[in-house]
Amino acid sequence: xxxxxxxxxxxxxxxxQDVALRCDPISGHVSLFWYQQALGQGPExxxxxxxxxxxxxSGLPSDRFFAERPEGSVSTLKIQRTQQEDSAxxxxxxxxxxxxxxxxxxxxxxxxxxx
Amino acid sequence: xxxxxxxxxxxxxxxxxxxxLNCTYSDRGSQSFFWYRQYSGKSPELIMFIYSxxxxxxxxxxxxxxxxxxxVSLLIRDSQPSDSATYLCAVPNFGNEKLTFGxxxxxxxxx
Numbered sequence: 045x046x047x048x049x050x051x052x053x054x055x056x057x058x059x060x061q062d063v064a065l066r067c068d069p070i071s072g073h074v075s076l077f078w079y080q081q082a083l084g085q086g087p088e089x090x091x092x093x094x095x096x097x098x099x100x101x102s103g104l105p106s107d108r109f110f111a112e113r114p115e116g117s118v119s120t121l122k123i124q125r126t127q128q129e130d131s132a133x134x135x136x137x138x139x140x141x142x143x144x145x146x147x148x149x150x151x152x153x154x155x156x157x158x159x
Numbered sequence: 160x161x162x163x164x165x166x167x168x169x170x171x172x173x174x175x176x177x178x179x180l181n182c183t184y185s186d187r188g189s190q191s192f193f194w195y196r197q198y199s200g201k202s203p204e205l206i207m208f209i210y211s212x213x214x215x216x217x218x219x220x221x222x223x224x225x226x227x228x229x230x231v232s233l234l235i236r237d238s239q240p241s242d243s244a245t246y247l248c249a250v251p252n253f254g255n256e257k258l259t260f261g262x263x264x265x266x267x268x269x270x
Contacts, residue, residue, distance in 0.1 A: 075256055084167075086247050086260030087203065100257060135202060139256065145191055145210065148258060150202040 048151035069138030165261035178235040182248030195247040
């Protein structure tokens with residue numbers, strides 16, 4: 045594919061529902077990141093994968109948040125028992141490999157609204 | 160103190176003038192710095208990357224880095240209405256690629 049894709053683009057959930065957000069990174073990209081962006085704020089780091097290994101999950105706000113990348117390509121971010129404070133845009137980014145000089149390419153994001 | 164700080168603006172600049180965006184960071188070990196542009200409702204896109212002290216120019220954009228002062232800036236010359244967006248300063252953690260972003264500066268170019 046030409047870039048990072050995410051689905052769904054928009055998700056409305058009732059409080060307490062579980063949601064699953066999908067990210068398709070750029071083909072061949074080793075590194076994959078999830079960020080959460082609240083309105084008027086910069087993106088905040090959630091978690092990082094290198095291939096299928098989740099190397100950093102320090103940004104996940106609670107144990108209701110879970111991410112996986114079982115085959116080292118597509119990733120899913122799952123939020124259980126959603127709360128209103130989970131409402132945000134969830135951005136996925138990928139890069140070609142480890143190293144702080146590598147550009148991260150962002151997907152269009154999933155806008156989650158919890159009612 | 161936040162790790163990466165930006166003036167949230169809004170910053171209004173007349174068309175054709177120079178827009179100056181500033182960012183300070185707290186980690187003296189930071190090695191590289193990114194400027195992302197984010198249009199309303201869109202995802203961030205990288206516009207500049209700098210890792211050496213001094214200036215780096217790319218078209219109408221110039222990034223300036225001063226590691227001693229822990230300060231990085233972005234200058235946009237000959238500002239155009241299409242430059243109206245939020246500009247995010249981002250710093251990768253050394254040894255871990257995760258980016259720490261500032262809150263972003265909202266820039267409006269006035270025709």
